[in-house]
Amino acid sequence: MTTRLNAWILLAVLAMAVWLTPPSARAEDGYDLWLRYRPLAEPAARAATPLAARIVVEGDGETLRLARAELSRGIAGLLERTPELSSDLADGALVLGPASAPRIAALDLPVADLGPEGYLIRSARIDGRAVTVITANSEVGVLYGSFEWLRRLQLGEPLTELDVRAAPKVKLRVLNHWDNLDRTVERGYSGQSIWDWHTLPGYTQTRYVDYARANASLGINGTVLNNVNTNALSLTAPYIEKAAALADVFRPYGIKVYLSARFSAPIEIGGLPTADPLDPAVAAWWKAKTDEIYAAIPDFGGFLVKANSEGQPGPQDYDRTHADGANMLADAVAPHGGVVMWRAFVYSAEDTTDRAKQAYAEFVPLDGRFRDNVIVQVKNGAIDFQPREPFHPLFGAMPETPLMMEFQITKEYLGFATHLAYLGTMYEETLQSDTHRPTAGTSVARIVDGTAENHTLTGMAGVANIGTDRNWSGSHFDQANWYVLGRMAWDPDTRAEPVARDWARRTFTPDPRFVEPVVAMMMGSREAVVDYMTPLGLHHQMATGHHYGPGPWVADLDRPEWNPAYYNKADAAGIGFDRTASGSDAIAQYAPAVAARYGDLETVDERDLLWFHHVGWDHRMASGRPLWDELVLTYDRGVAKVGDMRRSWATLVPYVDSRRFDEVSQFLAIQEQEAKWWRDASVAYFRTFADRPLPAGAAEPEHDLDYYKALSFPFAPGN
Structure with a gap:
C-alpha cells in the first residue's frame, strides 16, 4: 500500500512539475497547428500595451460567443493576460458584432459589398473610446475577422490604425475526406479517419471542435465526410x-457538411431494380x-459524386450522360438550396490512345447542359495529382459551366507524409497558368473564382490529409499544405511564398534566423520531389497500387493507362509521351496559343518536355547537354536538394522544440534515402533504352535493375 501511495505522490509531483514548466520549454507534438498561442517575444511590450484588455460583444449568437472565446484564448496565450469580458467600453477594447448591432451601425461602416462571409477590422471611436471594431454582415464573418486579428497579433504586426477589409473570392471552400466507414483513409498517411463513426452520434470528440477551429481560421466552409469511392451505407438513417x-x-464555425453519394444507392439500399x-x-x-437528410441536417451542403470512373457506378451504365446524372441529383437538393459537385475525374480503357484526353471528350459536349446548382469539380491536371502536371484543359473549355478546382493536399504521389513537399508552389503554378480563353490573361484562377x-457558383476543394495523428497530417510540414489550400481557396491569387512565411512564423x-532558411526549404521542396521522381515532364512513374516508390518498368497491368511504361514510352529512340498532332493530339484541347507553345520543341518549357513530346536521347537541351545527361543530372539535383534541406534543418536546433525538431530530422533522412532510391531505380531502368554512359560525375545506381524491380510494398499506408 505504501509503495502504491508513494507512486501516486510521485506522479502528482511530476504532473505539477509539467504544469509549472513554461510552455515554450515543453515538448510540442504539433496538435496546436498554426493556432499556437505562445507568449510573444517581448514581455515588456506585452505588459505596456492596453490593447485588447477588454472584449465587448454586441450580440449573443453562438458564433459570436465562439469568436469571443477564441480571442480570449489567443490574447491570454500571446499577451499572458486574460482580457475582461464586459459590455462597457474602454480604450483599447475589441468590439465584436454584426454591422447591424446598434453601436456598430452608428459608425456607418462600409460593409455592404463584403457579402455574407467578408469582414471589416477598423480602428474607431465609440462613445469617445478608442477601440478596434471587428464586424461583418454575419456572425461567421465576425469569426473570420477575429481569427485574422489574432493572426496579426501572433505575427507581431501593427494593430493600431487598422482598416482591413476582406471577403472570399470563392464560394465553396471545401475539404474532401477520402475516409471510409471502417476508419481507413484512402491515400491517407496520418493515421485513422478523424471520424469515429462507432461512437457517433453519442460522443463528439474535442478534436472535432479543434478541426472546426482550424478550418474556420482559414475560411474553409465545407467538409465532405466520406470517400468519393463511397459506400451506400453512408446514406442510411444511422449514418445520416x-x-x-x-x-x-x-x-x-460556418462549416457545412456534404456527403459523397454512391450513384447506385437506389439499388443497394433502396431496393430499386435500377439507378437510371x-x-x-x-x-x-x-x-x-x-428530404430525409435535410430533415436531420437543415443546412446540408449537398452531394459530391464520382461516377463512371475507376469502376464506380454512374449514369453511363444506363447510356445517360454526366449531365443527366448530375441534374437528377441537383433537382433533389435544389429546393433546399443544396449543390451537386460532380467530379470530372473520369477515365477508362475505351480510349487507349491517351488517358489525359478523356475528361475533355466526355464533358465539353455537355457544356451549358448542367443545372445552375451543379459545379463540375476538375483536378488541377488531366492525369492524377502528379508532382507536376500542366493545367487541365477543361479550365479553358467550358465557359457555360461553373468549374471547381480540385487539389490534393495528401501527397499520394509525392512521398506520402514522410517527404517534405510544400504544395503551395504547385497550387500557385496551376492557378496562375494562362488558359488564353477567351483571351490572353485569363488565368485558371479567373475561371475558378468565376470572374x-x-x-x-464557384469552388475549390482539397483532398484532406487529416487523420488521428497528434500532428493531424502525419508530418509537421504537411500542415502547411492544409494551411495554404485554405488561404488560396479564399483568394486564388494568393502567392505561395508569403503563405509559407506566415505558416512557419x-x-x-x-525569429528570422529560423524563418528565412525554412521558407527557402519549403519553396524549393516540391521542385526537389519533381526532380528525383518525375523530371522533365515524366509522370505517373509510381509502382503499382501503393503509389509510393518508383516503377517505370511496370507494363503488365490489365488496363494500359494503369502502367507507368504507358506514360514514359521509353525506347531506343527516346522517351516521353507524344501529345502533339503527330501523337495523341492532346494539345488540341488547349487554346491555340497554349497548344502552339506546348507543341513546339523550341518553346515548350523543359519542365513539361516529356509530357508533350517523345524526345531523342541526344536531343540538345537548353544547357547544351544531351537529354540523357540532363535527365540523369536532374535526378541527381533532386537528391542533392534533399541533402541541402537536411543540412539546413540541422542548423535550426536552437529555434525548435526537441520533439518536433527530431521528427522532422528523421523524416528528412528517410526522404534523402528514398530520393536516392527513386534516382537509382529510374536511371537503372531508362539506361537499358538510352544505352549511353552516365554523364561525368554521376554515380552508378547502388543496385542493379532486378533488385529494384523485386521490391514490394503490399502494406504501404493509404493503399
Missing part, C-alpha cells in the same frame, strides 16, 4: 444521424432521401 452530429459541431437517372422512380427515391465567365517561431 452521425453526420448530423458532426454538422451540429461544425455549424457555429431518367427513371421517375429513381428520381423520386433521391428526392425522398435528400472570367461571370459565374456566381505561426507554427514554429517568428
Whole structure:
C-alpha cells in the first residue's frame, strides 16, 4: 500500500512539475497547428500595451460567443493576460458584432459589398473610446475577422490604425475526406479517419471542435465526410444521424457538411431494380432521401459524386450522360438550396490512345447542359495529382459551366507524409497558368473564382490529409499544405511564398534566423520531389497500387493507362509521351496559343518536355547537354536538394522544440534515402533504352535493375 501511495505522490509531483514548466520549454507534438498561442517575444511590450484588455460583444449568437472565446484564448496565450469580458467600453477594447448591432451601425461602416462571409477590422471611436471594431454582415464573418486579428497579433504586426477589409473570392471552400466507414483513409498517411463513426452520434470528440477551429481560421466552409469511392451505407438513417452530429459541431464555425453519394444507392439500399437517372422512380427515391437528410441536417451542403470512373457506378451504365446524372441529383437538393459537385475525374480503357484526353471528350459536349446548382469539380491536371502536371484543359473549355478546382493536399504521389513537399508552389503554378480563353490573361484562377465567365457558383476543394495523428497530417510540414489550400481557396491569387512565411512564423517561431532558411526549404521542396521522381515532364512513374516508390518498368497491368511504361514510352529512340498532332493530339484541347507553345520543341518549357513530346536521347537541351545527361543530372539535383534541406534543418536546433525538431530530422533522412532510391531505380531502368554512359560525375545506381524491380510494398499506408 505504501509503495502504491508513494507512486501516486510521485506522479502528482511530476504532473505539477509539467504544469509549472513554461510552455515554450515543453515538448510540442504539433496538435496546436498554426493556432499556437505562445507568449510573444517581448514581455515588456506585452505588459505596456492596453490593447485588447477588454472584449465587448454586441450580440449573443453562438458564433459570436465562439469568436469571443477564441480571442480570449489567443490574447491570454500571446499577451499572458486574460482580457475582461464586459459590455462597457474602454480604450483599447475589441468590439465584436454584426454591422447591424446598434453601436456598430452608428459608425456607418462600409460593409455592404463584403457579402455574407467578408469582414471589416477598423480602428474607431465609440462613445469617445478608442477601440478596434471587428464586424461583418454575419456572425461567421465576425469569426473570420477575429481569427485574422489574432493572426496579426501572433505575427507581431501593427494593430493600431487598422482598416482591413476582406471577403472570399470563392464560394465553396471545401475539404474532401477520402475516409471510409471502417476508419481507413484512402491515400491517407496520418493515421485513422478523424471520424469515429462507432461512437457517433453519442460522443463528439474535442478534436472535432479543434478541426472546426482550424478550418474556420482559414475560411474553409465545407467538409465532405466520406470517400468519393463511397459506400451506400453512408446514406442510411444511422449514418445520416452521425453526420448530423458532426454538422451540429461544425455549424457555429460556418462549416457545412456534404456527403459523397454512391450513384447506385437506389439499388443497394433502396431496393430499386435500377439507378437510371431518367427513371421517375429513381428520381423520386433521391428526392425522398435528400428530404430525409435535410430533415436531420437543415443546412446540408449537398452531394459530391464520382461516377463512371475507376469502376464506380454512374449514369453511363444506363447510356445517360454526366449531365443527366448530375441534374437528377441537383433537382433533389435544389429546393433546399443544396449543390451537386460532380467530379470530372473520369477515365477508362475505351480510349487507349491517351488517358489525359478523356475528361475533355466526355464533358465539353455537355457544356451549358448542367443545372445552375451543379459545379463540375476538375483536378488541377488531366492525369492524377502528379508532382507536376500542366493545367487541365477543361479550365479553358467550358465557359457555360461553373468549374471547381480540385487539389490534393495528401501527397499520394509525392512521398506520402514522410517527404517534405510544400504544395503551395504547385497550387500557385496551376492557378496562375494562362488558359488564353477567351483571351490572353485569363488565368485558371479567373475561371475558378468565376470572374472570367461571370459565374456566381464557384469552388475549390482539397483532398484532406487529416487523420488521428497528434500532428493531424502525419508530418509537421504537411500542415502547411492544409494551411495554404485554405488561404488560396479564399483568394486564388494568393502567392505561395508569403503563405509559407506566415505558416512557419505561426507554427514554429517568428525569429528570422529560423524563418528565412525554412521558407527557402519549403519553396524549393516540391521542385526537389519533381526532380528525383518525375523530371522533365515524366509522370505517373509510381509502382503499382501503393503509389509510393518508383516503377517505370511496370507494363503488365490489365488496363494500359494503369502502367507507368504507358506514360514514359521509353525506347531506343527516346522517351516521353507524344501529345502533339503527330501523337495523341492532346494539345488540341488547349487554346491555340497554349497548344502552339506546348507543341513546339523550341518553346515548350523543359519542365513539361516529356509530357508533350517523345524526345531523342541526344536531343540538345537548353544547357547544351544531351537529354540523357540532363535527365540523369536532374535526378541527381533532386537528391542533392534533399541533402541541402537536411543540412539546413540541422542548423535550426536552437529555434525548435526537441520533439518536433527530431521528427522532422528523421523524416528528412528517410526522404534523402528514398530520393536516392527513386534516382537509382529510374536511371537503372531508362539506361537499358538510352544505352549511353552516365554523364561525368554521376554515380552508378547502388543496385542493379532486378533488385529494384523485386521490391514490394503490399502494406504501404493509404493503399
